[in-house]
Amino acid sequence: MTASNFIAVMDEVFAHEGGFVNHPKDPGGATNWGITIGTLSAWRGARQTADQVRALTKEEARKIYRTQYWDKVRGDNLPAGIDLVAMDGGVNSGVRRGAQWVQRALGVSADGKVGPVTINAALAADHVAIIVKACAIRMGFLRALSTFSTFGRGWSRRVASVEAVGVRMATVAKAEDVRPVLLDQKAKAQAKASKEQAGAAAVPVGGAGGTTLADLPTWGLIGLGVAVIVVAVLLLGRARHDKERADAYQRIAEGSAP
Numbered sequence: 001m002t003a004s005n006f007i008a009v010m011d012e013v014f015a016h017e018g019g020f021v022n023h024p025k026d027p028g029g030a031t032n033w034g035i036t037i038g039t040l041s042a043w044r045g046a047r048q049t050a051d052q053v054r055a056l057t058k059e060e061a062r063k064i065y066r067t068q069y070w071d072k073v074r075g076d077n078l079p080a081g082i083d084l085v086a087m088d089g090g091v092n093s094g095v096r097r098g099a100q101w102v103q104r105a106l107g108v109s110a111d112g113k114v115g116p117v118t119i120n121a122a123l124a125a126d127h128v129a130i131i132v133k134a135c136a137i138r139m140g141f142l143r144a145l146s147t148f149s150t151f152g153r154g155w156s157r158r159v160a161s162v163e164a165v166g167v168r169m170a171t172v173a174k175a176e177d178v179r180p181v182l183l184d185q186k187a188k189a190q191a192k193a194s195k196e197q198a199g200a201a202a203v204p205v206g207g208a209g210g211t212t213l214a215d216l217p218t219w220g221l222i223g224l225g226v227a228v229i230v231v232a233v234l235l236l237g238r239a240r241h242d243k244e245r246a247d248a249y250q251r252i253a254e255g256s257a258p
Contacts, residue, residue, distance in 0.1 A: 005169070006070055009084045010062060012165050013091055016158045020054045025150050030054070033061035034091050039068065065091070073099050074114040079127050081170030085134045086114070088162045092155070097141070105134035127170035128181065135163040139241060156241045157248075164248035179253050186249035193242035 017034025028036035030050040040056060041048045043064050065087075070076075072095045073086040082102060090098030096112030103110040106121040122130065142148060142155045164182065171181045 005080050005083055006066060006075060008169065009070070009075065009087050010065060012084060012162060013065065013088055014058070016088075016161070017091065022050060023150075025147055027147075032056045033058055035061050035064055039064065043068065069095055069098075072114075074119060077119045078102075078114070079122050079125075079170065080173035081127055081131050081166035081168075082122050082134075084162060084166045084169060085131050085138075088158075089134070089138050092158070093138075093141070101134045101137045101141070102130070104137050105130045127174075128167050128185070131163060131166040131170060132185070135159050135166075143237070152237075157244055160241065160244040160248040163245060164252045167249075168252050182249045182253035186246045186253065189242045189245040189249060193239045193246065196239035196242065197236065 013034065020030070020032040022030040028038065030037040030053040032053045033056060035043075035053070035056060037048055037050065037053050040053055069090050070087055073083070073090050075083045075087055078086060086098045086102045088098070089101050090096075092098075099114050099118070100110040100112045102114075102122070103112070103118055106118065106125055108117050108121050139156070139159050142152065142159070148155070164185070167185055168178055168182060171178045
């Protein structure tokens with residue numbers, strides 16, 4: 001929860017936000033270093049062009065991130081790791097949502113404004129547990145977006161990485177041995193992925209009350225088939241994300257090896 005963590009947090013943010021993009025399905029439009037054309041226009045006080053966004057320097061982007069994101073989520077006052085979760089969520093989906101996901105994980109009023117109640121709750125909480133929970137809440141939001149089919153894979157890897165890096169930051173800040181904590185979280189993610197994969201493979205067809213396929217009319221069979229597919233796809237998607245979480249924890253653990 002020190003100002004110096006801003007640098008480490010930005011290293012992770014920039015790992016996911018490097019370079020100029022202007023994807024037609026991205027509602028943010030032209031973006032560079034994660035700064036959208038709208039954000040840059042507001043920052044400079046004048047409407048900007050895609051070329052001006054392309055020319056944005058990393059140094060100016062960093063200044064924007066500090067004043068428009070870091071300061072607004074009270075990054076200097078949040079515990080290490082939780083600050084990253086709030087910050088990266090804010091960069092990806094808006095400051096208000098980034099704050100709300102942390103607040104929901106903490107069990108405080110999710111008004112999207114980080115103040116004394118949120119900060120005190122964060123300081124008193126199990127930091128690793130809050131990081132994991134807030135990232136799970138964030139993924140739930142992202143999965144519901146209409147653009148998830150286009151950007152979902154990248155979002156999933158990003159949230160997995162942010163979670164693992166956040167857990168490492170939180171553990172280091174407490175002067176605890178990092179590698180065992182990371183490997184423990186990896187094992188939990190792997191176990192969860194295995195359970196979800198098994199669940200997808202065993203999605204019931206007959207339903208409750210002894211109903212069989214023969215008892216159902218044709219429209220019922222179609223509806224049931226669609227429902228079964230939807231449930232299986234959801235479970236497989238969650239299993240994929242949990243595998244990515246496990247991979248991220250392994251990667252960070254290898255980097256933390258003595």
